[in-house]
Amino acid sequence: MRISLPLNWRRIPHRYRLEGTKCENCGTYYFPPRAICPKCRRAGKIVPAKFKGVGKVISYTKVFVAPPGLEEQVPYYMAIIELEEGTRLTAQIVNVRDEEMKIGLPVKVMFRKLQQEDPEGLIHYGFKFEPVRE
Numbered sequence: 422m423r424i425s426l427p428l429n430w431r432r433i434p435h436r437y438r439l440e441g442t443k444c445e446n447c448g449t450y451y452f453p454p455r456a457i458c459p460k461c462r463r464a465g466k467i468v469p470a471k472f473k474g475v476g477k478v479i480s481y482t483k484v485f486v487a488p489p490g491l492e493e494q495v496p497y498y499m500a501i502i503e504l505e506e507g508t509r510l511t512a513q514i515v516n517v518r519d520e521e522m523k524i525g526l527p528v529k530v531m532f533r534k535l536q537q538e539d540p541e542g543l544i545h546y547g548f549k550f551e552p553v554r555e
Contacts, residue, residue, distance in 0.1 A: 439530055439548055441508065443470035450506040474530030475553065476504040481514065481522060498522055502550055516551040527553040 441452035444465040449458065452472065458465030481500035491497075498514040514528065528550040535547045 439472045439474050441470050441472060442467045450508040452508045452510050470506070472504050472506055472508070474504070476502045476528060478514070478524055478526040478528060479503045479509060480524065500550070502528060513549045514551065515549045521552055529553050
């Protein structure tokens with residue numbers, strides 16, 4: 422499936438800079454960005470928020486059969502990450518060995534090529550996560 426260039430440009434803030442929103446009324450962070458706080462409704466005041474990009478693995482799976490465009494990356498890990506700010510997102514985990522992968526693994530964001538439509542087509546970049554190593 423081809424994604425239009427304008428749609429790709431609109432996704433840059435949350436794909437490239439890991440930006441979401443925060444409700445100043447209740448302090449809840451959201452990713453992807455929301456226009457209205459589901460907790461506070463009209464009383465909420467939504468403002469842009471940039472995430473630190475560090476968190477921990479809440480759940481994960483190892484993918485052996487990938488969707489179109491990601492076949493050359495298998496096997497790989499997909500995980501639900503809980504960021505320090507409290508919001509959760511789904512992302513690919515890279516640079517991790519099988520014996521390292523576990524629930525609670527501390528991770529940090531990195532930006533990588535996600536996929537390319539064809540040899541001369543649009544290249545999609547975005548975030549992935551890798552383990553935090555001391």
